[in-house]
Every structure is written in structure tokens, then in C-alpha cells.
Amino acid sequence: MNDGDVDLVLRSTRVLTPEAVRPATVAVARGTIVRVLPHDAPVPPGVRSEDFGDDVLLPGLVDTHVHVNDPGRSEWEGFATATRAAAAGGITTLLDMPLNSIPPTTTVAHLRTKQRTAHALAHVDVGFWGGAIPDNTADLKELHAAGVFGFKCFLSPSGVEEFPELDEGQFARALAETAALEALLIVHAEDPGVLAAAPQRGGHRYTDFLASRPRTAENAAIATVIAHARRLDARVHVLHVSSASALPLIAAAKEDGVRITAESCPHFLTLTAEEIPDGATEFKCCPPIREVANRDALWAGLSDGTIDCVVSDHSPCTEGLKSQDFATAWGGISSLQLGLPAMWTEARQRGHTLSEVIRWMSAGPAALAGLHRKGAVAEGKDADFTVFAPDETFTVDPERLHHRNPVTAYAGRTLAGVVRSTWLRGHRIAIGSTPGPPSGRLLVRADPV
The missing domain is CATH 3.20.20.140 (Metal-dependent hydrolases)
Known part of the structure; x- marks a missing residue:
């Protein structure tokens, strides 16, 4: 990995790319995915990195x-x-x-x-x-x-x-x-x-x-x-x-x-x-x-x-x-x-x-x-990720949900899959079910759709 402007490296044994789920290292620069590399790719000195182990990087x-x-x-x-x-x-x-x-x-x-x-x-x-x-x-x-x-x-x-x-x-x-x-x-x-x-x-x-x-x-x-x-x-x-x-x-x-x-x-x-x-x-x-x-x-x-x-x-x-x-x-x-x-x-x-x-x-x-920068772990896409533990389970408690009124048809159900963290353009915006401060952008349609 020799991209001088890489500022974040994320690694998992299971990265969901458009081609397959595979071990990989994802290099990010200024909020954009710039490389999807082998799992053992070296991390440039001084670059922030995180290894998610066997959790899936989606x-x-x-x-x-x-x-x-x-x-x-x-x-x-x-x-x-x-x-x-x-x-x-x-x-x-x-x-x-x-x-x-x-x-x-x-x-x-x-x-x-x-x-x-x-x-x-x-x-x-x-x-x-x-x-x-x-x-x-x-x-x-x-x-x-x-x-x-x-x-x-x-x-x-x-x-x-x-x-x-x-x-x-x-x-x-x-x-x-x-x-x-x-x-x-x-x-x-x-x-x-x-x-x-x-x-x-x-x-x-x-x-x-x-x-x-x-x-x-x-x-x-x-x-x-x-x-x-x-x-x-x-x-x-x-x-x-x-x-x-x-x-x-x-x-x-x-x-x-x-x-x-x-x-x-x-x-x-x-x-x-x-x-x-x-x-x-x-x-x-x-x-x-x-x-x-x-x-x-x-x-x-x-x-x-x-x-x-x-x-x-x-x-x-x-x-x-x-x-x-x-x-x-x-x-x-x-x-x-x-x-x-x-x-x-x-x-x-x-x-x-x-x-x-x-x-x-x-x-x-x-x-x-027509959100061309979204929807895949691939070069040129926004560095938007979900880190997911597919084999863990949890029971839905409406009081722990973040939407304004604690009403849901899923109350009391046991569901499979836990979101470990969520990342937007290379910044972690939620750890587990706890979001950080607002950092989203307002989007407009870009031609061609």
C-alpha cells in the first residue's frame, strides 16, 4: 500500500465486496475508498487503522x-x-x-x-x-x-x-x-x-x-x-x-x-x-x-x-x-x-x-x-460502512430504539445480527446502538441519474 494520502485502513476477515465476501483491507482517503487490498496488506506508518476480526464489513x-x-x-x-x-x-x-x-x-x-x-x-x-x-x-x-x-x-x-x-x-x-x-x-x-x-x-x-x-x-x-x-x-x-x-x-x-x-x-x-x-x-x-x-x-x-x-x-x-x-x-x-x-x-x-x-x-x-457513490465496498465509493456480527442475537426493546416514539411491531422479538458500528465517509458515527454527534450531509440528485 503506497497511497501517500491514505488516512484510514479498515480490515476484516469478512469484507463484503461486489465480487464476494473475502478477507480484505480497505484503504480510505478523505472519505473515499481508494483501494481494496489483500487482508495482510501493510498499514502505512502513522495511518489510523482498525481490525474488526471476523465481524463482517458491509x-x-x-x-x-x-x-x-x-x-x-x-x-x-x-x-x-x-x-x-x-x-x-x-x-x-x-x-x-x-x-x-x-x-x-x-x-x-x-x-x-x-x-x-x-x-x-x-x-x-x-x-x-x-x-x-x-x-x-x-x-x-x-x-x-x-x-x-x-x-x-x-x-x-x-x-x-x-x-x-x-x-x-x-x-x-x-x-x-x-x-x-x-x-x-x-x-x-x-x-x-x-x-x-x-x-x-x-x-x-x-x-x-x-x-x-x-x-x-x-x-x-x-x-x-x-x-x-x-x-x-x-x-x-x-x-x-x-x-x-x-x-x-x-x-x-x-x-x-x-x-x-x-x-x-x-x-x-x-x-x-x-x-x-x-x-x-x-x-x-x-x-x-x-x-x-x-x-x-x-x-x-x-x-x-x-x-x-x-x-x-x-x-x-x-x-x-x-x-x-x-x-x-x-x-x-x-x-x-x-x-x-x-x-x-x-x-x-x-x-x-x-x-x-x-x-x-x-x-x-x-x-x-442514482446514488452512484453509495452501495458498495469498492474503489471510488464513499467510505460508508456497517460492521455487523451476523451470528449474535438480541431481543427488541422499544425503549432502546432511537426513533421518537417507542412503538414498533418488532417489540419483544429476538433477531439475529448486531450492528457493531456504523461509518460515514471514513468517520465512525455510531458505536453499537449509540450514535455520535450529527455529521451527515444533505444530498441532491446528480446527473446522470
Whole structure:
């Protein structure tokens, strides 16, 4: 190793590179990975070094689906608490969703408000999605130029009045605009007509809530998205796929050359409807957690590449909004800090490797958002790392999680895999579950996407 400007060397018997998990030494200069060397490469005199032994050196996770809610609903979640949870969970980059904050990220002025709020509080790197709502199509070009990573829309009510859904005509107009910009439109895909026709019963029974959000609502909406994306040759991404019966539609569209990608979430891949107790509204999300057979089919779609990535959809709220009535409780799972161990616990039981999990949770989301410096332990990438002990276990205690309100569907579960430390551009930002001071940067989209 003869790079005179190397200022950090990290070593492990298990480094997850794009090619393989192997013993290696990683050399860092000014926050960038400059060399991935043999394990026994000498450390230059005076250079800071650390040997992680047999713990696995992973690329930092990238989570492109996080609701921070700050400003305006910061009592639900804020940039300080969300990014602390991210750092403690091995996430080094997140993208904030445009809704649940007040104002939503639907104009450049609103984006600047978000950026000012996050600026001094971020423990990890933070970027922003813009929002597409009925009356802001004319704002999308300026938002794109200001550096949002794409635009989010809803095809059914979002749950907050300041971020209304698009009807099909409005969706088509927004998609035509994003296609002209060569921008990505990410879609909450549930069909409002199907939802309106489904049985709507209040109360504490999870089976009643599940019946109110049938998989046919997802399937119909995804078919609509595909039809318009095909017609316009537009880039689209289906958020939080929970209906496995929609996967053949997505796979066929990909085969036909439609520029569509899809994500799912740890809660759809690790939890099941059959195990959710009545009244346990911490499990409520939209679309909902479905049955065991559906979960198995989602894993098949993840394995064959129909699902491109796995992200949290961390959508927290105050404890009071998680009432005992599934009809009125806020729909969202709080899991930002737990995604990696939750996924690893299930994945290894199904015979998947840690390399696959990290592809789904780091390289995949980075590629989706065009974060070219993220997502791999490779030369030229940011020196973002997660040090992970895959064989250790822990039991989830909500009081030890860093997101603002101690509500999670994973409470009391024993999970495999412990994050030892998290590193951002060559600086350790968390030791175990204890983050250091804020050191994240605000990111903007860089061309080409």
C-alpha cells in the first residue's frame, strides 16, 4: 500500500465486496475508498487503522423510503431522532418522503424549508423526494432542477389532507411531465375504487382491517401504472409491494421493456397476518401485512429479481395515534433501526446469503435513486460502512430504539445480527446502538441519474 494520502485502513476477515465476501483491507482517503487490498496488506506508518476480526464489513445501508415528518409533525418524528435510529441500524444514507411534514415537499420553497430543518440535525446523509399532487405539475421541473431524487404520488388517499392523491387523469399528466424530465415517479399504488368497494368495518379485529385493503386494490393500481408507463416510456417505481399476486404483472412489464422497478419492506417479508393479535395496531400499515403464503411468494419475487430492493417505509407517529381501532389508527410501521437484523433473521432461515440481503438493502436502493457513490465496498465509493456480527442475537426493546416514539411491531422479538458500528465517509458515527454527534450531509440528485 503506497497511497501517500491514505488516512484510514479498515480490515476484516469478512469484507463484503461486489465480487464476494473475502478477507480484505480497505484503504480510505478523505472519505473515499481508494483501494481494496489483500487482508495482510501493510498499514502505512502513522495511518489510523482498525481490525474488526471476523465481524463482517458491509457497505452502509441505503434506505430510500423514510417518513421523517419534520417540520410540522416533528412530534411524530424528526431529523435528529430518525437519523440517530438510522445510524444505529447501519443505515448511512436515507431519502425523506415528501409528505407528513408541514409543508410537504411540493415546491422548491418547501424543499428549502426541509433542508434548513435537517441541516444541523442529520447523523447520516439525507436526500429528498419531491411530491406530485393535483395542483403542482407546473412545479415539478423546478423541483427536479433543485435536486430532488424523483417524485412521489398516491393513487389513493394518503391520510393527510395537504398531500392529496392523483386521479388517473392527473396521474397521467404528472407522469408525462416526469417523463419529459427523465425523472423517476414513485407510486403508492392502491386503487381507490377497489378500496371504496371493500368492506369497511371499524374495531380491533385485524382480519377486518385486512379485508378493507384487498390485494386486488394493489393489483389494479399497478396495472394502471404499467399501462401509462408503457405508453409514455416513463420511469416508474412501485412502492412497498405487499400483494404477491401483483408480481407477475411487474415481471411481465419488465420483460416487455417497461421501465418499472419495485420495492418491498421488511415487515411484509418477515411478519404475517396470522400472527397479528387483535388490537395490535402497531402492525397497521397500508397496504397491509398479508398472509404466510403471500409472504413466501414475495420472497420468491425478491429472489428472481422482480422486486429490486428492500426499504423500511418507516412511518412513525405518536403513541396516541396508534389507537385500538384499526380503522382510525395511523397506518405505519416504525422499524428504521431494525431493518437489517429483521431481514437477516428471515433470510438466513430461507437459505439466502448476507450478500443478497445487502444487495437488496444497499446496492439496490442506491441504484434506484442514482446514488452512484453509495452501495458498495469498492474503489471510488464513499467510505460508508456497517460492521455487523451476523451470528449474535438480541431481543427488541422499544425503549432502546432511537426513533421518537417507542412503538414498533418488532417489540419483544429476538433477531439475529448486531450492528457493531456504523461509518460515514471514513468517520465512525455510531458505536453499537449509540450514535455520535450529527455529521451527515444533505444530498441532491446528480446527473446522470
